[in-house]
Amino acid sequence: MKPLLFSTLLLFLNICESFCFNFTVEEQNILDYEVPAEVKKDFPYYLAGYDFGGAPVWIFQLGRWNLRKYVEKGGESFEAMDKHGSQILLRFRESGRISCDHEENTHSGFVSIMDMDGFSMSQVSHPETMMYLVKHFKKFDSVLQPGDLKMSFIINANFLFRRVWDLGKHYLGPAVTSIEIYGNPGTWKGQLLKHIPQDQLPEIYGGPTGRKYLETFD
Numbered sequence: 001m002k003p004l005l006f007s008t009l010l011l012f013l014n015i016c017e018s019f020c021f022n023f024t025v026e027e028q029n030i031l032d033y034e035v036p037a038e039v040k041k042d043f044p045y046y047l048a049g050y051d052f053g054g055a056p057v058w059i060f061q062l063g064r065w066n067l068r069k070y071v072e073k074g075g076e077s078f079e080a081m082d083k084h085g086s087q088i089l090l091r092f093r094e095s096g097r098i099s100c101d102h103e104e105n106t107h108s109g110f111v112s113i114m115d116m117d118g119f120s121m122s123q124v125s126h127p128e129t130m131m132y133l134v135k136h137f138k139k140f141d142s143v144l145q146p147g148d149l150k151m152s153f154i155i156n157a158n159f160l161f162r163r164v165w166d167l168g169k170h171y172l173g174p175a176v177t178s179i180e181i182y183g184n185p186g187t188w189k190g191q192l193l194k195h196i197p198q199d200q201l202p203e204i205y206g207g208p209t210g211r212k213y214l215e216t217f218d
Helices: 003-019 025-032 037-042 067-073 074-095 127-145 159-171 175-177 184-195
Strands: 046-052 054-058 110-113 147-156 179-181 216-217
Touching: 003 216, 025 074, 037 074, 037 159, 037 184, 054 074, 067 074, 067 127, 074 110, 074 127, 127 159, 147 175, 175 179
Parallel strands: 054 110, 110 147, 147 179
Antiparallel strands: 046 054, 046 216
8 A cells, every 4th residue: 555655755764864864963873773683583663554644653562572681681682672672763753754744734743553462571570671661761752852753552551561651651751642552452443443544554453354564674
């Protein structure tokens, strides 16, 4: 769907990274960093499609990410994971800044779907991993400006994640008002479809049979 829009988005993301548009020196260094293949494989993310206004919809399955593995390793492995996470957030941000809202004629911002399915006690019970997660709530607020995040859906949120949320939500700043949290699929699938056309979602998130991600980054 929308192959021209998709290819244009990727082209502009590459141009932005090449010519440092909107980036600080630190951000450009992060984007220039070559993430090891193992880290990319362990922490994939996906472009699903576009919402009704043309905002890119990104999906990442944080509940399945083994953050603790890299926190415990420390050193270069931890640094690689941390930079990869920062790259993801910067690319989400820039995709929203270069996409035009069809109705408002302004940059659209981006939509994210954070799937917490699989989030386990092994992550929550490790203090250093919990601290790392909370730290990223702070980073979220420092990287994004008003209008960058159009909407975020946190889905399949269990009681373990809600503990993390209670610790970290205070650091999110104004962005917290754009975030909705849902537990079971019976609730969140209907909410997603209010904001995102069904043909822009993969089958596992309420899209039509056989629909996959528009692009996989791993």
